[in-house]
Amino acid sequence: MHDFTRRTLLKGSTAAAAAGMLTGSGLLEWAKAWAQSAPWKPEAGAKLSILRWKYFVQSEDDKFVELMKAFTQATGVDVTINRESYEDVQPKASVAANTGTGPDLFWGLYSLPHLFPDKVVDMTDVADYLGKKYGPWADSAVKYGKEGNKWIGIPVCYTGALMNYRISASQKAGFKEFPKTTDEFLEYAKAMKKNGTPGGCAMGHAPGDANTWLHWCLWAFNGQTVDANDKVIINSPETEKALQYAKQLYDNMTPGVASWNDSFNNKAFLAEEIHWTNNGISIYVAASKDASKKHVAEDMNHAYMPVGPVGKPTELHLMFPILAMKYSKYPNACKALTSYLLEADQFNPWMAAAGGYLSHCLAAYDANPIWTQDPKRTPYRDVAKRSLTAGGLGSNGEKAASAISDYIVVDMFAAFCTGKDDAKTAMRNAERQLKRIYRT
């Protein structure tokens, strides 16, 4: 039914290779062809506005704007793009959802559509269409996108938070490859510190970096904030083990991580003050572009977060789902735009422009050459498959979002690691804070 010859051609491994070339007029041509046969016909005179998170990589945003222009030319639907820092999308979306006015589409963080599931357009048809064509969707993406049997948002992409490390310093410390388990990782941190090439991960109020690695740590030891029924269970021996482990890591980090926000580790890594950290691919992208930092780019690599005693990956990555509001006068245009974004012809070059900063949730995009052209980007390919969701075992809605934005897990770890509280007190305080948020 949707017989896009060019798309068929592009699917699979050859697809992505060709996709890189699909820019400028080619893109427009394709967009026009797509608009002709797209399953969703925008309403006559439709105009859309979208509020998206503010980009981390300029080229990603440039490409996004280009894609939107092609969409406008092909469909006649004007698209206005607004940007907000990624934490600020959520409050604006909540206000819009409940006042019934505002942008038609919101592209925000984590479980955004779950905050007001009855206020958003049912996207099940879009998700099924994309899933059938490029899928399957990664499990974590399904959890973020679906409520019950209904898709309430489309999980566009992840931004991966993985280990970044310097190759030569690691080898000098006796590690040919990055540690795969938490035990090895601790040995690694000790050896690196001993050699005067320590690393560090943010423990301050850093919404991205601190939350991702400390949730990884909590989950790696099977600590959990809440159980499947949203009952608070953080005060547990497992959490205490995670705390003890993090303390040992902290003791072997560079001093000052308790004050770090999201940008400190990027700065310190690029300045060669630290030699391992958790981050998106932005350090590598920045180092590759800066002639004076070329040697850093050449001597660094990425790795999955080590696996803890639970025996499986426990990573948390930043998920960016898109949703359409029910109040929008143009729901079909919203669906058309969302599906358009994730079609190979748009999505592949867009991912390429982001240089690994956007990780896909649909299996077909594993074949995008961005992941294999440069093997240093490969770990970010698998982010969706390895990610757990923001709510842990519990629900994925506003309570989980509040707990993350209130830095409850981060502060628990920081309080213990910096010696402010003992483990019991740190856990009890976190428990108290979580109960405040999860009270019914």
Add this chain to the structure above:
Amino acid sequence: MAELAIRQSPKQVPISTWTRLKTNRNWLGAWFMLPAAAFLILFLAYPLGLGVWLSFTDAKIGRSGVFIGLENYEWLWDDNVFWMSVFNTVLYTVVASVVKFGVGLYLALLLNENLPFKAMIRAVVLIPFIVPTVLSAIAFWWIYDPQFSIVSWSLKHLGIIHGNIDFLGNMWNARWSTIFANIWRGIPFVAITLLAGLQTVSPSLYEAATIDGASRWQIFRHVTFPLLTPIIAVVMTFSVLFTFTDFQLIWVLTRGGPVNATHLMATLSYQRAIIGGQLGEGAAIATAMIPFLLAAILFSWFGLQRRKWQQGGDND
């Protein structure tokens, strides 16, 4: 009777209430105040009332919520992060205000002397106040950076210290560092306003005091300071209010970290209400600031300003 009534009527035209409302001087005053009152009610009283109301509900962002009485306050009462933010706010305000007052007054006295390039120096003093807070906060952010701090770098090169100073990673260091940044930013306001006050003091008073053989300290203590108290009251009220409700500096430097050691009530309220979406609870934290602010205002107005001489009497 009818005739009489007709004859009397032109004399006693009943004045309608409306005419009275239009012409009575007292009512006219009320009419003229109405626009201002409406403005104040709409933009000051209503938001304040709404904020207080929200603190009694479980409102989330964009959702009105239902009345839950004191529940938000009960949770806060038992919340050590909240109490730490209260402690931080009081510490921040008291230390910063006292230092700002001391240094500001000293600077004002200096600037009141006849210095060369007086106008230029006065302009320079104002710079920290002119620079947008976010910009100066970013400058401090670099100054306090755990790896790249200019302070640590200089001290290391001078051989005074060996490792970097952890300005924002250690709880007390972080508190003092943010207080210092606030002081740096707030001094010009105090200094320039007190300078304006100093210039209203008549030179003849100084001359008279000098003739009477008063020392410089005595002149300051018995002439300058008493005459400055009204302006000190105003300046310090504003200064305390600004400091107590500070937000930008903390948000840029630490976002309340490490481990909430620098969370002020304003930043905690924002974090919980806007970022975390718990509007009711954020409103409760903001409402909890009101008694402190009222106390500060009452102290400076009644403590510093109600001197008898200001009302024409002598001081006791």
